[in-house]
Amino acid sequence: MNCQFDFPNSLLRCYARFPRKGCSNKILDRRIENDRASFIRKYGWGLIPWSPLAGGQLLGKYKAENIAEFPPGSRASQDARFLYRMNVESINISNQFVKLCKEAGQEPAQVAIAWLLHQSIVTAPIVGPRTKEHIVSVLPAADLKLSADILSSIDELVPPGTAVADFLRPSTTWHVEHLPGLTNTNQ
Secondary structure, eight states: OOEEEEEETTTTEEOOOOEEEEOBBTBBBBBGGGGGGHHHHHHHHEEEOTTTTTTGGGOOOOOGGTOOOOOTSSSSHHGGGGGGOOOOOHHHHHHHHHHHHHHHHHHHHHHHHHHTTTSSTTOBOOOSSSSHHHHHHGGGGGGGOOOOHHHHHHHSSTTOOBSSSSSSSSSTTTOOOGSSTTTOTTO
16 A cells, blocks of 8 residues: 655545556457456456547447548547547448447447446446536446347447457557558548
8 A cells, every 4th residue: 555645735645556457448449358358357457448439439420421521529620649540440330339229229328338347357447528418428337237139239340359440559650551451541
């Protein structure tokens, strides 16, 4: 256990250090299931995945017909790194995911987060909402139990261990065209 004296607030803060790993694990990029997941389980670590909504892709915000036009205010319209995380296949899969959720009477954002919480290695996802409404809308995901049918349908969309978008490489160096089986249609 580590303790720190927080001057000038005069508080003694003690906290335990737990092994943890923050990285990508989301419906569109499940490659972590090939190697890191078994390591994390073996050593009792917890995974803290970021961007469970894949920059809004899993909300159906983007259209494959015009991949370079982003909705105003979307993360992709504000940050060029998102361009490399998108391709026609990832957008099409995302739109199929949205359709699956709607047919099940569920909100896609809640299902995407609940899916992560169904993964045994996930401690807690980093949701990254931009507004109060965003965080309030995903809170029910914490208690959402996904049916075997939904889980199996997600596995059909993006089988375990595969990816349709590249979220693992650092944003300054990764490009979809480097992934076997994926092509970058943005160029």
